[in-house]
Amino acid sequence: MPKLRIAVLASGSGSNLQAIIDRSVAGGLDAEIVLVISNNPDAGALTRAKQAGIRQMCIDHRQFASRSEFDRAVVAELQAAGAELIVLAGFMRIISDIFLAAFPDRIINIHPALLPAFPGLHVHRKALDYGARFSGCTVHFVDGGVDTGPIIIQAAVPILEADTEDSLAARILEQEHKIYPQAIQWFAEGRISIEERRVKVRGIVPASGAQISPALEMAE
Known part of the structure; x- marks a missing residue:
């Protein structure tokens, strides 16, 4: 049975991301982290993902003219990665209707x-x-x-x-x-x-x- 494809959004150190990675490595998680996205280029979560061999990217919200433009950019990357569940791990951005419409009952x-x-x-x-x-x-x-x-x-x-x-x-x-x-x-x-x-x-x-x-x- 294929593993659940999850994406993690984080803005900070990523300790909860690490807990998920550790559980996965230990064989106790029927899920694969396919992408980690941070809005903060200095986020420790990006480093943790890189060390674990997980695809990661920074989408800096300060580079966008509006919240909706940022949200659409993030959602596009999540969809391109085939994410089935979105996991927020200290993501310091408000989740808008753009996210909710794209992933109904699939954001935790x-x-x-x-x-x-x-x-x-x-x-x-x-x-x-x-x-x-x-x-x-x-x-x-x-x-x-x-x-x-x-x-x-x-x-x-x-x-x-x-x-x-x-x-x-x-x-x-x-x-x-x-x-x-x-x-x-x-x-x-x-x-x-x-x-x-x-x-x-x-x-x-x-x-x-x-x-x-x-x-x-x-x-x-």
């Missing part, structure tokens, strides 16, 4: 919070300022809103008393590297469906255990 993103809580930017600071007991990460389909698409998988991470933005981000990132490749694998296996806005994963039973923070005091 990872967000470093438990959506619908704390969408957008500066999420770790928001969680700490709010006094949340848990944060985490979410893989979701991309729609026309900001981090509003149907949720595929989430990982919860307790917020510790001594946490800073950096320490919380680091622990959440560990979970991102686990759940993003898993979501891609489910898609590659054809096990994901969307009913209204609820994502169903065939053969997977939702977790039923509760996490409580701070821990309960048990009566003697």
